[in-house]
Amino acid sequence: MESCQEKETVRASDQTTLIHRLLDHLRAETTQLSEAPLRVPASHYASDNHLERELSTVFREGPSVVGLTADARAPGDYFSAEVAGFPLLVVRGTEGRLRAFANACRHRGGRLAQGRGCFEGSAIRCPVHAWTYDLEGCLTHQPNARGGFEKIDPGTLGLRELPCTERNGLVAVHPQADGRIAPEHLLEEFADDFQSFDLPGLHAFASRRQTWRCNWKLVLETFLESYHVFSLHRDSVNEWYLSHPMVFDEADHGLRFPVVRRSIEGLLDTPESTWDLLAHATIQYWFAPASLLAFTWDHWMLWRVEPTAANSCVTEVTLYTSENVTEETKREHFERTLELHLRVAGSEDFPSQERVQQALSSGASDELVVGQNELAVGHFHRTLQHLLEAGARPHRRQPRE
Numbered sequence: 001m002e003s004c005q006e007k008e009t010v011r012a013s014d015q016t017t018l019i020h021r022l023l024d025h026l027r028a029e030t031t032q033l034s035e036a037p038l039r040v041p042a043s044h045y046a047s048d049n050h051l052e053r054e055l056s057t058v059f060r061e062g063p064s065v066v067g068l069t070a071d072a073r074a075p076g077d078y079f080s081a082e083v084a085g086f087p088l089l090v091v092r093g094t095e096g097r098l099r100a101f102a103n104a105c106r107h108r109g110g111r112l113a114q115g116r117g118c119f120e121g122s123a124i125r126c127p128v129h130a131w132t133y134d135l136e137g138c139l140t141h142q143p144n145a146r147g148g149f150e151k152i153d154p155g156t157l158g159l160r161e162l163p164c165t166e167r168n169g170l171v172a173v174h175p176q177a178d179g180r181i182a183p184e185h186l187l188e189e190f191a192d193d194f195q196s197f198d199l200p201g202l203h204a205f206a207s208r209r210q211t212w213r214c215n216w217k218l219v220l221e222t223f224l225e226s227y228h229v230f231s232l233h234r235d236s237v238n239e240w241y242l243s244h245p246m247v248f249d250e251a252d253h254g255l256r257f258p259v260v261r262r263s264i265e266g267l268l269d270t271p272e273s274t275w276d277l278l279a280h281a282t283i284q285y286w287f288a289p290a291s292l293l294a295f296t297w298d299h300w301m302l303w304r305v306e307p308t309a310a311n312s313c314v315t316e317v318t319l320y321t322s323e324n325v326t327e328e329t330k331r332e333h334f335e336r337t338l339e340l341h342l343r344v345a346g347s348e349d350f351p352s353q354e355r356v357q358q359a360l361s362s363g364a365s366d367e368l369v370v371g372q373n374e375l376a377v378g379h380f381h382r383t384l385q386h387l388l389e390a391g392a393r394p395h396r397r398q399p400r401e
């Protein structure tokens, strides 16, 4: 993996240093640069074969961040997710522990639950024939079966449990029962940030799912550079955000990338003691392979991208708030906020990427060029390539944590 030309690593908590880096670039009209540009072949976006390699290595050989503590806060709370087509169910047990299960009934595969909610009476009930499991995944009831399963030990029919880790308010699941989730998969490098945000104390406000006719990586790339803001968003968020400078901090399994608001220019003449980066940037964290957490002003958003084909994907975004929103005016404010994000991404970023996909799939573009200024996009691709190569090598799986 290439290192950046400017060694700008900082302690995650050091917002002042991050502001200094940004202001130095602002004054000099420069931006952080990587060592070299990158050329990404069209096949990485358009080939079914390449997607299959990504699914079988990057997605299935490693964990994914599938949600936040806020998605299942109390015993009995649950949420569903998919990783590379694998349906998951994350449930908080009576003792407060989060568990992940394959979201498939042990009878004949019924989907146990969808979305986010709470299992009444601490019972997970399959909608198809009402087989019932407790929150630990043990089969407790097979109603109306008329002796049909007496020859099968119900102890062998518990839900398939998967590795699940909850750390700093983030929830990661590995889609293989013997898979390993390490602290670095949850970007422990930025733990100070997550703790200062009090991620475990957040509340899930609303989620939206949408389908896009482009490769999953094209969706994530829109978040990882602000270079396009002055042009693609000239009539929308360009009013509030700068295209440059771009600075980022890398991690083995992700990165941190702030998109800087124009208001940061006001800090050029103010004392350091009054600086607060959070007021002047949207701070984003990409978790390999396909999750992105973003903080803006008074809310957090978790974007998850699920590949459905080489040229299509589904996005699921959830907006989180620091308080449980009950007041009508606040509810309206966060509904408008979510709609604004979806409008900008859904009418400018993602449709533009659908047209890029058409160019890649048709052969009109045979490669994409990532500049040295687009260094977060470069790190994104280099990380995926590294995971692809590591996953393709035969290896002995390390013991689970």
Ligand code: FES
Pocket: 105, 106, 107, 108, 109, 110, 126, 127, 128, 129, 130, 131
């Ligand atoms: S498939 Fe779930 S009870 Fe039959």
Ligand SMILES: [Fe+2]
Pocket: 222, 223, 228, 233, 349
């Ligand atoms: Fe954008």
